[in-house]
Structure formats: structure tokens, C-alpha cells
Amino acid sequence: MQDQAEAVQSREFAWTESDFRRIKDLIYRHAGISLHDGKQAMVYSRISRRLRETRHRSFSDYLQWLESQGDADEWQAFVNALTTNLTSFFRENHHFEELARLVRAAPPGHDWKIWCSAASTGEEPYSIAITLADALGLDGRFRIWASDIDTKVLATGARGVYKLEGLKNLSQTQLQKYFLKGKGDNAGLARVRPELQRHIEFFTLNLIEDNWSLRESFDVVFCRNVMIYFDHATQRQVLARMHRLLKPGGALFVGHAENFSDVKTLFALRGKTIYEKV
Template identity: 80%
Template sequence: MKDLIYRHAGISLHDGKHAMVYSRISRRLRETGHSSFKSYLDWLESHGGDEWQEFVNALTTNLTSFFRENHHFTELDRIVRSTPTGHEWKIWCSAASTGEEPYSIAITMADALGLNGNFRIWASDIDTKVLDKGAQGIYKLENMKNVSSSQLQKYFLKGKGGNQGLARAKPELQKHIQFFTLNLIEENWSLKEQFDVVFCRNVMIYFDNATQRQVLARIHRLMKPKGTLFVGHAENFSDVRNLFALRGKTVYEKV
């Protein structure tokens, strides 16, 4: 199973993760009517089809929140406000999960440039189910504590009646975000843009060093000169100094 996970998701499975993975894959066994891991994995390799996506969805971890690692958004705001007006901003959020991160980016951009500002956000993830939630843009208010009251009023609609306790992103904010499926280890990415900013946070920790270097090199090619890369708090890319230079706490600049 370890090899299968590596080949299809790029995830390097450490010994401490085995129990978690077996628990998650057990659900797929029950859903597909298989009585053993061997039976399921043999079937997956020979007749997988759509089940490959379900397999990947079951493996991915989707811990996220609005304005997580807030210093990144403070830095993004500084970069945007210090750039001459009229710039067309292109930003890629490469692990969008259920959407809190790309909406946090969109809020930051709208605060700096206005809701009609010239910015677009590409929001990708390997997990199709979480992307559907992100595209809907509906969240529990109790999970939006890091969104200020003024931002909540400006960018979201509060639910009433049966939807009380929920908030939905306004279309004026949503129009800036495009959600789509992308597996970072696949050879052919659908992206052809050149990005000013890339968020690739808490993804590389699942990859081995060789996969990290490969993915970072491809991200590097998709970034504009001196573009900014934001990474997770546990990620350090000192071994790719030829690609990125450290410019702050988990903030890198394209070399």
C-alpha cells in the first residue's frame, strides 16, 4: 500500500502514519464491498477507475482555517499595497482544501484593492470533495473567528432561518476565485499562467526530498521574477537556494 500511495499521491508514508491510513482506507473497503486490503488494492490497480479519486480523497488531510498563519496575509497585504496601482495580480493557492485559504487570500486582496480590484486566484487541490465545498463558499460562523466583523459584513451573507449560524461568500468575492483539481505530482499541470504569488503551505511535509525538489522546480517555472512563495510553518527549503531565497518567516522569493 505504501508504494501505491506514493505513486498516485506522492505522499511519503512514515511509520507513524500507518494506523491513520489503514483506518481511512478501511472505509473504502466497506464502501466497495471488499473483505481485505489485498482484495481492495488488487481491484483498485486493475479496475480502479473513479475509485482512484476516492482513494486519494480518503488519504488527504484537510486541516485548515481562515487566516491560518496570519503573518502570511499581513505580508501579502504589504506586498500588494507597495506595488504601483494597475498591476494585474495572479495568485495560486496550491492546496485549497475546503476554501478557507483562498477566501482569506481574496479578502486580503479585496481589503487592499477593493472588490473590483484586478486580481485572480487559482485554487487547486488533489481532493475533489473539499473543492466542492470551497466552490460553495458556505461556512459555519463559529469557524470564522479570525474574520473580522467588518470583513464578515463586507464579504459574506449571513444565513437566516434554517441557515442560521452559516455565512456564504458574496458573489463579488467568489468571482475572483477559480477552483479546480490538480495533483502536484502529475506530469501535466493544467496551469500556464505566470504567478506573482504562490501559496504552497503544509503540502511538502508529505513528500520526500526528491519529490519536494521536483515540485518546487515546477512551481518556480510558473512564477514571475521575484515572485513570492508562502510555505507552511514546518517546511524549510534551504536545499533549493538556487530557486528560492528566504525573505521572512516561511516566506520565499523566486531567485
Template identity: 65%
Template sequence: MPHSAPVADAPSPLLQGREFAWTPADFARVRKLIYERAGISLHEGKQAMVYSRLARRLRETRHASFQAYLDWLESQEGVEGREWQEFVNALTTNLTAFFREPHHFELLAAHLRSKPAGTRWRAWCNAASTGEEPYSIVITALEALGPQASFQLMASDIDSRVLATAAQGVYRLDNVKGLSQERLQRFFLRGKGANTGLVRVKPELRRMIEFLQVNLMSESWPFKEPFDLVFCRNVMIYFDAPTQRRVLERIHRVLKPGGLLFVGHAENFSESRDLFTLRGKTVYERR
């Protein structure tokens, strides 16, 4: 009896209609590399997002396939690592807004006012993104403590590109439409001429913030003194449980006893009661 011809494998759904071949093995490699570099844990549902964001890097670096790009990326290990930074930048999510989760800023203001006048404050915002969150923090500090506030904020992110935007402090009017007229007049300069439609934060806000790149996975963090306050909002959702615990232990070490940790609305660290006590809605106190 003659053998029938072998049936050709059906094309993988990952390959259909794509500019570049994109296989489960490619996705597995990307997952491994971003986890090792940035602690980010990508689940299966992120395949389309990863493809579209990294496809831009393939075009930019003129690679014909993900395999070739990833081989080349791994060969950069010993170099200064510009493409590693682009790889991380492409896969990090930067969703932010001024005074997002407003209850945190109300609690922050009350906490700042509860201490004696002249108290020196050190704070860290470790997912600064394009700057809306750090500027919201220092606006709150100035409103609560007055113009003589002794308040210093370290604002960090793993993504070099968003940090550059944050340091400039320039925003479209759309970005600030949720702010009151009083806040807009007090803390922002309105653009004129070619800059119509833009606002820039006033120098007094910019002076209170030091922007720096920090990878939460790196062996050492560049801080000399402990903090009174840490904002780590909507960061831990990208980490698996062991990575979350490791980062929380290190935040515990850089926070003063009694210091406050502000986290995202979807984050819950009841497993780390030995480190932090719940103080309010998604606000923890260092034990």
C-alpha cells in the first residue's frame, strides 16, 4: 500500500501575518533575559506585546529574525550595554499620571504635617517613569510644609528614556488637565510661541529631585542615607513572589524604622508582615 505524503505542519499561530518569524523558543528566550536583567516576569499572555515592542528593535538594528537579534544582544554582554538598555526600555511599561491614586498624597500630606517643623525629609520614588509621580510628591511636600520645606526626593527608573523626559519636566496641557488652576499657576510655567500647548515645572520643584537610573535587581543601590518614605507603586506586579520578597527586604534595609512604603492598588504584601505593617490603604510602615 503506498505511503501517503506527510501532512505539512500547520503554521504556528505565532508566525501568521508577522513581519518576523516569532517562535515559542524566541519568547522563552526573551522571558529569560528580561527576568535576569530586570526581574520582570512575563506571562504567556504578553506574547503579542513583546513581539510588537521588540520588532521595532529588529528594524532599528537591521536584524532579520528574533534569533539573530537575541544572539547579537547576548554577545553584547561585556560591552557598555547600550542595546541591553534599549531591550529593557522596550519591555518596561510606563503608565503614569499626576496625583494617580490620590489617597496616597492625602496620607503623605498628613504624615508630613504630623512631624515637627523643620524636619529633614528624604524620600525615594523608584518608578519615576516620565516624572508625573515624583513631581506630585514634591508638590504635596511644598503644600504641606511650605516653601522652606527640607525635602529631598531621589527619583529612579530602570528606563533611561523616560528618566530623560522626567528630568526635563515638560508636559502637554493634556497631561495636566486634572490639576487645579491654583496648582497650575503655582507650580508650572505655561509655554508661549513655539511652546504653546506645553507646560514646564518650575525650577523650585526640579531642585528638590535628583533623577538617577536604578535597576532594582542590581547588587547595590546607590544610596548613602536611609529614607523616611519610599514610593514603589505598580512595580511589584511585574515580579514573581521570590523577586518581590527580595526587593521588599532591600527596601526594608533602606527605609528608617517607622518609615512609610507606598505601593500600587493591586499590590498586597501580607506575606511580609515581618517587614511591614499595613498602615492605610496600600501604605505600609517599616517594622
């Protein structure tokens, strides 16, 4: 109790239960993210940065300004601040093994269309691209749509530059084939080769909004570790729309902590965290 009181006293800005509830409501309405009470410290830390950037002295003043003046850039910064972007190359590798199996089993010349709906800083869509390039070659017929609500992480993905230590899950052959190692001031970094990068389109998309810009029918959708931030009603809404965008028999890859057994009219479980469109 004493440690908690000291933490409260050391805060730069006053912080109330009302501030948290207001932020919780705003992020739910704008991004579908459902925050539980255990996230208060995280919310304070991340949004206090926005107060400093915008030179506000209290959360109530900042939130009032945010809602009243409707600055699109600041709304995006607000959403960016509260999104979590934990990712790595070939994370949950069994998904990429299954994707490779699907590609090998398809008729020759199939035009693969894959949507990565939470692209974050790009490791996931590049892992998808590497999997398809390994199977089909860099000139193979495949296209990857890589979206995220967070514009800052998308810019990192589109840039395609990573620390070499973050590429440890790639084989030496993959590293040499798909990346260019930096030299001099860029030592320790690697850039995705343009031949691979051209297969991917990065763009902003909010999964809970109605105006999805996608008009494709996809063979595979990756939606991993996203639904855990949505409540049940939002999950159902997003899954129904993804269902409509998948081709018959298309695959939905989800995160290890996500289970959609209650949407049997939409998807049937076909493997470890892999669903097939019904």
C-alpha cells in the first residue's frame, strides 16, 4: 500500500478513475480495444506522453480538447499510444509451416492473395512473403495486403529495415536471399530486398470501422493476437466480415490465446489455431 501511495505521489499529472474510464470509453469507440482495470498504469504512462507533446496539464483538459477539436492526427496518435505491437519473424512458426503446405498442395499457377490484418512493424507480412517466395520463387504469383491501425508501426514495416539480431529465426539462406546487410553506419542492420518487398502493400485499416478498403477475395487471412483486445460482440462482427472476404475453404490463422469455437456457422477448427471458412 505504501509503494502504491508513493507511486501516486510521484506522478507528473493528476490521475483519477474518471480519467481512466473516459480513455477506456474513447479507445473502445474508436478502435474496439477493451481495456480492463489492470491496464491503468499502462494507460497513464502512454497517454501522459500525449499530454507532454500537446502541452496539456491534465488528462481532463487533454481529453476535452481531443474530443472537441477533432484533430485527425491527434486521434491517430492517441490510438497509436494505446496499441500493443509485440511481434517477431516467424512467430508461432507452425502457421508458416501450414501455409507452405497449402501453397505446395495448390494447383500450379495459383494466384495467392493473403491479408495480414495486424501487420505491426512488418515482421509478420515479411514472414508470409518469405514462406511464399521459398515455395514459389521471388517471381511467384502472390500478393500480400498488410494492414494495421497504428500508422507509426506501419511506417517501420514499409521501410523494411531491421536489426540483425531480430532475424535470428531466419535461416542463413533466407537471410542472404531476402535481405541486404548494412555496412558502415548501417552495420548491424538489414533491409528487405525490393524483389520481396514489391509483393506487399502496407496500408492503414481500423478493423471496427465499416469502410474497409478491401475488395479482394483472400485465400488466407492472418489475424493473430488481435481479437484478445476485443469484446465478444466486436469479435463476432470482425469475424463475420473476414468470413465474407475469404474464398470458400479459405484459412484463418489466429493467435495462440484465441478460440472461436462459438462461431461454428462461420469457421471450423482445422488445426492448432487454424480455422477454415464454413
